[in-house]
Amino acid sequence: MQNNPAVVIDGATVVFGDRLERAAVRFENGKITAIDGARDGAEIIDGRDHLLAPAFVDIHGDAFERQIMPRPGTMFPIAASLLETDRQLAANGIATAYHALTLSWEPGLRSVENGRAVVEALNTLAPRLMVDNRVQLRWETFCFEAIDLIREALAGPKRPSIAFNDHTSMLLLDPSVSLQERPFDLDPAYPAMDPATPAFADKMADRAKRAKMPVVDMVAMVRAMWERRPDVPAAIEEVARLGREAGAPMLSHDDSQVESRDFYRGRGARISEFPMNMRVARAAREAGDFIIFGAPNATRGGSHLASIGAADMIREGLCDILASDYYYPAMLLGLARLKADGVGALHELWPLVSANPARALGLDDRGTIEIGKRADLVLIDWPEGAAPAVRRTFSGGREAYRAIAAGN
Structure with missing residues (x-):
């Protein structure tokens, strides 16, 4: 110090x-x-x-991506983008930030290559940064190529967190099933779309644009990833073991079933990040897990995905932490909205953005x-x-x- x-x-x-x-x-x-x-x-x-x-402790924020890629497919230098992100964090009262760094099989912004560049740049820039910048290794469970980077980052100077994500299964989900109620991602009877259909190609159009590749190539890539599904459980076990051995806080993302929460808790992930229905949140609370919702949700009075509202969850005692998610000013604005709506007194609400995330992340100082x-x-x-x-x-x-x- x-x-x-x-x-x-x-x-x-x-x-x-x-x-x-x-x-x-x-x-x-x-x-x-x-x-x-x-x-x-x-x-x-x-x-x-x-x-x-x-000052705010942000357990999950991906607004830094907008500095790296302010328009789809348009990338800017990593170091300059992170310096600008650091200024935004400080200006919004955030003194500790875990950047939700997606490690995916997709090329471009969320690729393993770009993730490695971000981790290395943050380590290099650390003496010049104004606040405590860390990473949440937001690992896509089909991306086996990220495991070496996870291992390296866990051995780095600032212990990261690990979040288990499965947007691949969500991507393939049959449209007749809501995201909020989809089955456990590893369920053998998971209701998946046929990636060979025109409907799936239409669904991939925006994703292909972000990756700067033809839609047909994006569809082929998703199909190849889906063929990896039998090997995903073993990869999850390996990453969970690495996290436990490093003492890293671990989270599961967008849990839609109690079975999902139970599965990840059993592997050491004691933080439920954005549970998608009341049933899962109650199960997390009964098990003593930390529960995260988005501060933008609290600011706007509801989720942009039509999921459950953060204010309702706070009233029910089912929310411990508010994260900036995609908008840094929401840490403060969410508290203001909750206070104005009578959800709680300010001193009762403040731990949602400071003491509770610090405790969940093992930052007792x-x-x-x-x-x-x-x-x-x-x-x-x-x-x-x-x-x-x-x-x-x-x-x-x-x-x-x-x-x-x-x-x-």
Whole structure:
């Protein structure tokens, strides 16, 4: 940790774990050292009329992809894209971000080759980045070629998480069955489309455009991947073993059946990421798993996929964590919407985006404002009845972002 000079943020309304209270928070050398303590030798920041809260811990965000590929098929340099992403994270109060890095058999943006470039670039850029950038290895279970990269990333300087995804089976799902109620992906009787039909070719048009390849070639690639299906269970076992041995937090994505959640829990994945129906969420809660929903879902008042609403799940006690998903500002905006709708008091809601994801990820040094914790803080201008705006973000005691309003 750098030797950062002492700073006191004075007069802000502070989000503690059990209350909101006006206080002075002192931090130095990257850690919080006092609450309403000494001010000697410290830089004083006037926090009056502002909210001071734990900075956000984003367990799953893929908005970084828009910096790499802002238009379908149009790629930009990885390093420049990640530096821009880092600025956006800091500006939105996110001090810890797990980039949902899809490792797929598809060429282009979500290829293993591009995933390796992102992992290597983040390692190289780490001393220049303003916040703690990490990766969620969002592994497509049909992509056996990614396993070597997963092994290498697990041995890297910042432990990643692993998310088990099966968009291949979802891609082949018969349209008569909803995504939200599809069978367990490894079910021998899984209702798959015939990839030789014109209907399937039509379905592949947008995906082929993203990969910059003819539709006929994309269809052939999907058919070849589907032939791998008998070998998928063994690949899952191998990746789960690697994750357990590394002590990596593991997640399963878009669970639609209790059987799916049970399967991945049995392999060490204790986080259910975006369960697709109430039945699965209740099973996850009964088993003591962490449950994630999207902050954009909370911000908009519902899912863009017509799945269950985050606010309803929070009310039911079936949501522990909100993730930025595809939109970084939603971490704060989702809290604002939930507060306005009376879902909970602000100090009750804040753990959804700080303490709970930190705990799920094994990051015990951050997520709350307590003496001894990492000084990951966000200072927010939030007039009554108005939209909130991040004014300062601190990451490990370093000022990562500052915005001065025109009226000041």
